[in-house]
Amino acid sequence: MQALQVTSLSGDLSGCQLIDLPVPERKPGEVLVRIRAASLNFPDLLMTRGDYQFKPEPPFVAGMELAGEVIEADETSAFKVGDHVMGGAKTGGMAEYASVPERNLRPAPPSLHFTQAAALGAAYTTAYTALIEQGDLTAGQWVLVHGASGGVALAAIDLAKNMGAKVIAATGSPEKSARIEQLYAPDAVIESNGRFREQVSEITNGKLADLVLDTVGADIFDESTRCVAFGGKLLVVGFAGGRIPEIAANIPLIKGFSVVGVRAGEYARRFPERGARIAAKVSQLASEGAIKPAIDRIVPLSRWREAFEAMDQRQLVGKVILTPGS
Numbered sequence: 300m301q302a303l304q305v306t307s308l309s310g311d312l313s314g315c316q317l318i319d320l321p322v323p324e325r326k327p328g329e330v331l332v333r334i335r336a337a338s339l340n341f342p343d344l345l346m347t348r349g350d351y352q353f354k355p356e357p358p359f360v361a362g363m364e365l366a367g368e369v370i371e372a373d374e375t376s377a378f379k380v381g382d383h384v385m386g387g388a389k390t391g392g393m394a395e396y397a398s399v400p401e402r403n404l405r406p407a408p409p410s411l412h413f414t415q416a417a418a419l420g421a422a423y424t425t426a427y428t429a430l431i432e433q434g435d436l437t438a439g440q441w442v443l444v445h446g447a448s449g450g451v452a453l454a455a456i457d458l459a460k461n462m463g464a465k466v467i468a469a470t471g472s473p474e475k476s477a478r479i480e481q482l483y484a485p486d487a488v489i490e491s492n493g494r495f496r497e498q499v500s501e502i503t504n505g506k507l508a509d510l511v512l513d514t515v516g517a518d519i520f521d522e523s524t525r526c527v528a529f530g531g532k533l534l535v536v537g538f539a540g541g542r543i544p545e546i547a548a549n550i551p552l553i554k555g556f557s558v559v560g561v562r563a564g565e566y567a568r569r570f571p572e573r574g575a576r577i578a579a580k581v582s583q584l585a586s587e588g589a590i591k592p593a594i595d596r597i598v599p600l601s602r603w604r605e606a607f608e609a610m611d612q613r614q615l616v617g618k619v620i621l622t623p624g625s
């Protein structure tokens with residue numbers, strides 16, 4: 300089978316190559332999946348460099364998220380041959396087949412195409428965990444979402460609007476604003492380069508944001524500490540901007556807000572019932588058409604480089620999906 304292998308770690312994708320590998324042998328407790336679509340997430344890019352918190356030893360097959368159909372499973376498995384599934388593991392998804400622990404898979408909503416099912420999981424469960432599970436979002440609250448063109452951020456905008464919240468989408472790429480507006484009609488789109496507190500204050504009539512969802516870190520985080528309402532939460536989701544910021548403890552004290560670390564995958568592992576409830580809710584909302592992942596482009600696995608470079612160069616508005624076997 301064709302697979303995208305990370306043979307060595309590098310900053311420029313030179314350690315990645317499409318190669319032929321045997322179809323993985325399924326172990327008990329695993330499900331062999333024929334992959335129809337794999338979704339690229341920022342951690343996949345970081346893992347090619349050895350810059351992610353999880354550091355697999357090369358060689359490994361890239362790809363943490365997939366959708367496809369079941370080829371083989373244990374007799375006692377909840378899945379049967381031909382079932383459509385989505386999910387994945389930390390690696391292995393960018394190939395024609397993967398053998399995945401059953402606990403990491405769930406049924407793909409029948410109404411979703413494989414490409415949409417692959418785009419749904421990580422982005423929406425992360426956004427749901429942040430905003431609703433840990434952020435206690437309620438209708439009418441103001442939510443400021445950073446890195447607005449990204450997979451997790453767009454999922455957050457979609458979910459927050461669906462919950463009846465008021466959303467300020469903040470992007471560092473103002474040329475993407477029209478597309479962000481067109482996708483989910485946030486209440487405002489602002490540019491996050493430089494200072495943005497005054498704009499947030501003006502838009503919210505001085506209230507500031509009840510929740511700030513930050514996938515970028517760096518200067519965006521620093522300025523965001525001036526944008527959270529008293530009693531609000533600054534949700535730390537990622538550091539796409541590169542610098543991991545720091546905060547003096549007196550700032551959340553004086554301003555009366557909480558800084559909340561979000562680690563959606565670990566949250567689901569530590570609290571499996573809550574994780575299952577979050578995943579089920581995301582699937583239900585998608586099945587009903589209440590939420591819909593934004594897909595920037597779908598490319599064959601053979602054009603994996605284009606996908607990784609587009610993410611690295613910050614060209615995407617939404618997810619990029621790779622289709623193996625094409």
Ligand SMILES: NC(=O)c1ccc[n+]([C@@H]2O[C@H](COP(=O)([O-])OP(=O)(O)OC[C@H]3O[C@@H](n4cnc5c(N)ncnc54)[C@H](OP(=O)(O)O)[C@@H]3O)[C@@H](O)[C@H]2O)c1
Binds near residue numbers: 514
């Ligand atoms: N905590 C968790 O559980 C969890 C789960 C999944 C992902 N994450 C993290 O969340 C972050 C976003 O992941 P994602 O998959 O949504 O990534 P993505 O689709 O690539 O989105 C990242 C967005 O961040 C913004 N950005 C700002 N500075 C950037 C830079 N220097 N390089 C690239 N993008 C930059 C861009 O938005 P604009 O151009 O609109 O500003 C970009 O679209 C990553 O740090 C990832 O590791 C965390």
